Amino acid sequence: MASVGGATVAVAAAGGDGGVGATPHVLAVDDSSVDRAIIAAILRSSRFRVTAVESGKRALELLGTEPNVSMIITDYWMPEMTGYELLKKVKESSELKQIPVVIMSSENVSTRISRCLEEGAEDFLVKPVRASDVSRVFSRVLR
Amino acid sequence: MGYLDEQFCQIEDLQDEASPNFTEEVVSLFFKNSTRLMTNIEQAIIGASRMKNECTSFRNSCGDENAEGCMRSFQNLKREHGVLRQKLESYFQLLRQAGPAVTATRPRGM
Numbered sequence: 001m002a003s004v005g006g007a008t009v010a011v012a013a014a015g016g017d018g019g020v021g022a023t024p025h026v027l028a029v030d031d032s033s034v035d036r037a038i039i040a041a042i043l044r045s046s047r048f049r050v051t052a053v054e055s056g057k058r059a060l061e062l063l064g065t066e067p068n069v070s071m072i073i074t075d076y077w078m079p080e081m082t083g084y085e086l087l088k089k090v091k092e093s094s095e096l097k098q099i100p101v102v103i104m105s106s107e108n109v110s111t112r113i114s115r116c117l118e119e120g121a122e123d124f125l126v127k128p129v130r131a132s133d134v135s136r137v138f139s140r141v142l143r
Numbered sequence: 144m145g146y147l148d149e150q151f152c153q154i155e156d157l158q159d160e161a162s163p164n165f166t167e168e169v170v171s172l173f174f175k176n177s178t179r180l181m182t183n184i185e186q187a188i189i190g191a192s193r194m195k196n197e198c199t200s201f202r203n204s205c206g207d208e209n210a211e212g213c214m215r216s217f218q219n220l221k222r223e224h225g226v227l228r229q230k231l232e233s234y235f236q237l238l239r240q241a242g243p244a245v246t247a248t249r250p251r252g253m
Contacts, residue, residue, distance in 0.1 A: 034172045041157040041165060128150045131157075 024070035024142055028052040029059045029086065030104070031078040035127065039073060039104070042131050046138065056081030060089060063096055070142060073125075073134075076105035076112065084116055091120040100141045104129055147210075170208075177213070178205040193223045 026048045030036040033054070040052040051066070053059050056078060063069060072090065074083040083103050090096045103116045106127040113124045123137045158165040185198040197220035204212030 032176065034169055034176055037165075037169050037172060038154060038157065041162065044161075045157060045159070128153070130153060 023047065023049045024138075025049040025051070025066070025068050026138075027059055027062065027066075027069045027072045029054075029056060029072065029074035029078070029083065031055060031075065035075065035104075039129060039134075042129065042134050043073075045131060046134055048138070055079075056083070056086035056089075059086060063090070063099075069099055071100045071102065071138065073102040073104060076103050076107075076116070084112075084119065087116060087119050087121055102137055102141070174205045174208055174213075178202055181205065191223075191227050194220060194227060197223055 026043050028036060028039045028043060028050055030039060030052070031054050036052045036054065040050045043050045051062060051069075053062060056074070057080060059072065059074065063072075072086075074086055076083040083105075087101050087103065090099060090101055097120075100122040101120065102123045102125060103121045104125045104127055105112065108126045116124050122141045125133050125137065154169055155166050162168075181198050181202045185195060185202070188195050188198070197216050200216040201213060201220060204210075204216055
């Protein structure tokens, strides 16, 4: 059951598809509890299994223990570890580099977008993120 | 201009049977977070009295969950932020022209 605003939110995908294992598991990373709640709800409405955490550090901890993360969607601007830094760590890891990473940001800065895409991000979404953005990107990447 | 836009409607669209109070929960999170952020701005203020007043007003509105008051004081805060920036830029330009001995005039009563 989701706990909106909590530091970690694990939300099972809605609807029956025969089992949790068949449902893509998305890791959402955002230091804003509001944005975390919204992206988790968008992903849930798109039938994904969601874990939402508040920091890059927490995301890496979880990635170390959870083997079946299908995708990471992370905010760019976060304290201590930015989404870009998280992206780099994921892509530098032999165990994690195959996980697609999508970056979100409230600022539409072309140099930032280019840098993230060059580092291996699948896409860059400008906030506020819409359900249609998630549907478009995720169906392409998780096809 | 209204107080809520399409983004709010999209948040409401995310409400469902599994999360029947989702919108209200997100709004509560917003007021909690924005109050804290405003407090951070207030603590960082460098003697900018008008901005400080608007921060206080915004914080009070957040505490009352008064969306109209929040929007009004936030717009005022943004305006005061812009005005302050322009004035301080002009001030420092004048200082550079005048030399190191000049400082701001202390307000009366201080």
